[in-house]
Amino acid sequence: MIPSFRPLGLLPLLMFSTGSFSQLNGIDIRDKMEEMEHIWVDNNGANADGFVGAVSPCTNYVGRNGPNEGEQSSAQWVRTVFHDSVTANLAAGTGGLDASLGFESDRPENLGLFINDTLRFMSPTVSAYLSMSDNIALGLVASLAECGGTTTGIPLRVGRIDAEEAGPAGVPMPTTDLETTLAQFAAAGFNQSETIALTACGHSLGRIHYSNFPDIVNASAVSTTNVNGGVGFDATPADFDNLVVTEYLGGTGSLGGLLVTAGNASDRSDFRLYVSDNNVTMQALSVEATFQAQCNSLFERMINTVPSAVTLSDPITPMTWKGVNLMLDISSTGAVSISGLIRNLYYYVAPPTVVYYDTSTTDNVYSAVQVTAAASGFGTSIFGYTIYWPFNNTIASPGTNSLNFEGISYPINDEIFILPAQSTSSRSNFVLKAAALTSLTESLGTMTGVLYVPERQQGTVSSKITNTTVEMTAYATAGNYTLFSSGSVAVANTRSVVAKVLLGDSASRTVKGDLFQRGF
Ligand code: HEM
Ligand SMILES: *[C@@H]1O[C@H](CO)[C@@H](O)[C@H](O)[C@H]1NC(C)=O
Ligand SMILES: *[C@@H]1O[C@H](CO)[C@@H](O)[C@H](O)[C@H]1NC(C)=O
Numbered sequence: 001m002i003p004s005f006r007p008l009g010l011l012p013l014l015m016f017s018t019g020s021f022s023q024l025n026g027i028d029i030r031d032k033m034e035e036m037e038h039i040w041v042d043n044n045g046a047n048a049d050g051f052v053g054a055v056s057p058c059t060n061y062v063g064r065n066g067p068n069e070g071e072q073s074s075a076q077w078v079r080t081v082f083h084d085s086v087t088a089n090l091a092a093g094t095g096g097l098d099a100s101l102g103f104e105s106d107r108p109e110n111l112g113l114f115i116n117d118t119l120r121f122m123s124p125t126v127s128a129y130l131s132m133s134d135n136i137a138l139g140l141v142a143s144l145a146e147c148g149g150t151t152t153g154i155p156l157r158v159g160r161i162d163a164e165e166a167g168p169a170g171v172p173m174p175t176t177d178l179e180t181t182l183a184q185f186a187a188a189g190f191n192q193s194e195t196i197a198l199t200a201c202g203h204s205l206g207r208i209h210y211s212n213f214p215d216i217v218n219a220s221a222v223s224t225t226n227v228n229g230g231v232g233f234d235a236t237p238a239d240f241d242n243l244v245v246t247e248y249l250g251g252t253g254s255l256g257g258l259l260v261t262a263g264n265a266s267d268r269s270d271f272r273l274y275v276s277d278n279n280v281t282m283q284a285l286s287v288e289a290t291f292q293a294q295c296n297s298l299f300e301r302m303i304n305t306v307p308s309a310v311t312l313s314d315p316i317t318p319m320t321w322k323g324v325n326l327m328l329d330i331s332s333t334g335a336v337s338i339s340g341l342i343r344n345l346y347y348y349v350a351p352p353t354v355v356y357y358d359t360s361t362t363d364n365v366y367s368a369v370q371v372t373a374a375a376s377g378f379g380t381s382i383f384g385y386t387i388y389w390p391f392n393n394t395i396a397s398p399g400t401n402s403l404n405f406e407g408i409s410y411p412i413n414d415e416i417f418i419l420p421a422q423s424t425s426s427r428s429n430f431v432l433k434a435a436a437l438t439s440l441t442e443s444l445g446t447m448t449g450v451l452y453v454p455e456r457q458q459g460t461v462s463s464k465i466t467n468t469t470v471e472m473t474a475y476a477t478a479g480n481y482t483l484f485s486s487g488s489v490a491v492a493n494t495r496s497v498v499a500k501v502l503l504g505d506s507a508s509r510t511v512k513g514d515l516f517q518r519g520f
C-alpha cells in the first residue's frame with residue numbers, strides 16, 4: 001500500500017552528530033541508528049521491510065485472524081508501550097521499555113491479543129542492531145504518525161536493551177482504585193496531571209473489547225466484522241486527536257468511552273482519573289494543539305523510560321544521503337573492493353542520475369572520483385521517495401578508512417573484514433569468510449568469528465540475541481592479506497544475523513548475514 005505523502009516544511013540536510021562511534025554490546029551506535037532509520041524510512045519498494053505498512057492506514061490490523069477481529073495494530077502498539085513501561089521503578093532504575101511485557105502476556109492486567117500480535121509482527125526486525133524494545137518504541141512513533149500525528153513530534157532514539165525475564169506486575173486495570181493507579185504512574189515518573197493526560201492520549205486510539213471485558217462492553221458489539229466486539233473510546237478510534245477529551249467534556253458521542261460510563265461504577269477508571277483534578281487537565285487538553293504537544297512530550301518520556309543501565313542514542317532523523325549494505329571483498333591477488341548502495345531520500349529536490357564518491361586513507365589521500373552505476377532501485381517513504389545506486393570499486397589497501405559522498409563519510413576497516421560475497425548461509429548454517437592483513441595476524445594471533453543470532457526463548461514471542469563465537473582457520477593468502485574460514489557453523493536461525501570478526505582486541509565492522517550468498 002502506498003502511504004500518503006506528508007510534505008515536510010523542509011527536509012533538512014540530515015546527518016548524525018559526529019563522533020558517535022561508541023559501541024553497545026559490541027555494535028556501533030551509528031549502525032544501530034542507521035538500522036532504525038532504515039525501518040522508519042524505507043517503507044515501500046526497494047529495500048523496504050514493510051514495518052510502517054502495518055499501521056498504514058491507521059485502521060489496519062496485521063494480526064493472525066485477519067481484518068474482521070475489531071482490532072487495530074496502531075492501537076495495540078501504543079498500548080504495548082504503556083503496559084511495558086508503566087511498571088518501571090524510576091527510583092530503583094529498573095523496568096521501563098524493555099520488552100519484559102513479552103513474558104507477561106498471560107497476566108490478567110495484560111488481557112488481549114495486543115502483546116503477542118505486536119511482538120510477532122516485530123520479530124523479523126529484531127537483531128543485534130535493533131532490540132525488540134527499540135522496535136516497540138519505533139512502533140509507537142510510526143503509529144502516531146500514521147494516525148494523524150506528525151512524523152517529527154517525537155524524537156526517536158535507539159539503544160534499548162531487552163529484559164530476559166518478566167518484570168513486576170502493576171498495570172492499572174478498570175477496577176484499580178485511583179490512589180493505587182496514581183502511585184503506579186508516579187513510580188514510573190508521571191504525576192497526576194501527566195497520568196490523566198497520558199491516559200487520554202492513549203485512549204484517543206483503539207477500543208475496549210467485549211472479548212476481554214464482557215462485564216464492561218455490551219455483547220451487542222460483537223458482529224462478523226467485529227469478532228472481538230471492539231468499541232472505540234471516541235467516535236474516531238483511528239485518529240490521534242482529542243475527540244475523546246471533547247466528547248467527555250461536552251457530554252457528546254461516547255462521553256469519553258466505556259471506562260467513563262461503565263454500568264458498574266467500579267469499572268470507571270478513566271472517569272475517576274479525569275475528575276481527580278476537577279477536569280483541569282482535560283480542559284487544557286480540549287485545545288487540539290495542546291493535546292498534540294502534551295501527548296508527544298509524554299509519549300516521548302514513556303518510550304525513553306528505560307533501565308538506568310541503558311544509554312539511548314541521539315535522535316534519529318531521516319537521512320538525505322545514506323550508504324547501504326556496504327561491504328568489502330578481495331580478489332585472489334589481494335585487490336580489495338568496496339561495494340554497496342547509495343540511497344537518496346528526496347522530496348522537493350530531484351535526485352541526480354548518478355552519484356560521485358571517493359575513498360580516502362588514514363593519511364587523507366583521496367582516490368580519484370568514482371561514479372556509481374545507474375540507479376537500480378526505487379521506493380516510497382512517508383518522508384518522500386528513495387532511490388538507490390549500486391557501486392563497486394577497488395580501494396587502495398591497506399590504509400583506506402573512509403568512503404565519502406555528498407558530504408558524508410562511512411568508516412572502512414580494510415585491515416580486518418568479513419567477505420559477505422564469499423560467505424554463505426543456509427537454513428541453519430553459516431560459512432563465514434574473512435580477510436586480515438597478514439602483518440596483523442602475525443602480531444594479533446587468532447581470528448575469531450562472532451555471529452549475533454536471534455534465538456527463540458521460553459515464555460515470550462520475542463527472540464533473544466545470543467552470540468556464537470567460532471575460531472577461524474587461515475586457508476589462503478591473497479596479496480597482503482590472509483584469508484580465513486569458519487567452516488560450517490550451526491546456528492538456531494540464519495535470519496537477521498549480524499556478524500563480525502575479531503583479531504585480538506581489533507574488530508572488523510559488522511555486516512548483516514542476510515548479505516551472504518544463499519545455499520551451499
Ligand atoms: C489507569 C490507566 C488505564 C487503564 C485502567 C486502561 C485500561 C484500558 C482498557 C481496559 C482497555 C481495553 C483493552 C482491550 O479490551 O483491548 C484499554 C485500551 C487501550 N489503552 Fe488503556 N488504560 C489506561 C491507560 C492507558 C495509557 C496511559 C495508554 C497509553 C499511553 C493507554 C493506551 C490504550 C490504547 C491505545 C488502548 C486501545 C487498545 C486496542 O484498541 O487494542 N491506556 N485501556
Ligand atoms: C506535573 O508535572 C507537570 C510538568 O509536566 C507540572 O506542570 C505540574 O505542575 C505537575 N503537577 C503536579 C500535580 O505535580
Ligand atoms: C446492550 O445492547 C442492546 C442492543 O443495543 C440493548 O438493547 C441493551 O440494553 C444493552 N444492554 C446493556 C446492559 O447496556
Ligand SMILES: *[C@@H]1O[C@H](CO)[C@@H](O)[C@H](O)[C@H]1NC(C)=O
Pocket residue numbers: 248249250251275278279
Ligand atoms: C468533569 O467533567 C465531567 C464530564 O463532563 C462532568 O460529569 C463532571 O461533573 C465534571 N466534574 C467537575 C468537578 O468539574
Ligand SMILES: *[C@@H]1O[C@H](CO)[C@@H](O)[C@H](O)[C@H]1NC(C)=O
Pocket residue numbers: 175264265266267
Ligand atoms: C461491580 O464490580 C465490583 C468489582 O468488580 C463487583 O464486586 C460487583 O459485584 C459489581 N457489581 C455488579 C452490580 O455487578
Ligand SMILES: *[C@@H]1O[C@H](CO)[C@@H](O)[C@H](O)[C@H]1NC(C)=O
Pocket residue numbers: 327329330331337338339392393421
Ligand atoms: C566487486 O567487484 C569485484 C571486482 O570486479 C568483485 O571481485 C567483487 O566480488 C564485487 N563485489 C561484490 C559484492 O559483488
Ligand SMILES: *[C@@H]1O[C@H](CO)[C@@H](O)[C@H](O)[C@H]1NC(C)=O
Pocket residue numbers: 105106112116458459460461
Ligand atoms: C504469547 O506467547 C507466549 C510465547 O509463545 C505464550 O507463552 C503466551 O501464552 C501467549 N499469550 C497469549 C495471551 O496468547
Ligand SMILES: *[C@@H]1O[C@H](CO)[C@@H](O)[C@H](O)[C@H]1NC(C)=O
Pocket residue numbers: 025026450467
Ligand atoms: C557474547 O556474549 C557474552 C555473554 O552474553 C558476552 O559476555 C560477550 O561479551 C559477547 N561477545 C561478543 C563478542 O559480543
Ligand SMILES: *[C@@H]1O[C@H](CO)[C@@H](O)[C@H](O)[C@H]1NC(C)=O
Pocket residue numbers: 333334335397398479480
Ligand atoms: C600491499 O601493501 C603495500 C603497502 O603496505 C602496497 O604498496 C601494495 O600495493 C599492497 N599489495 C597489494 C597486492 O595490494
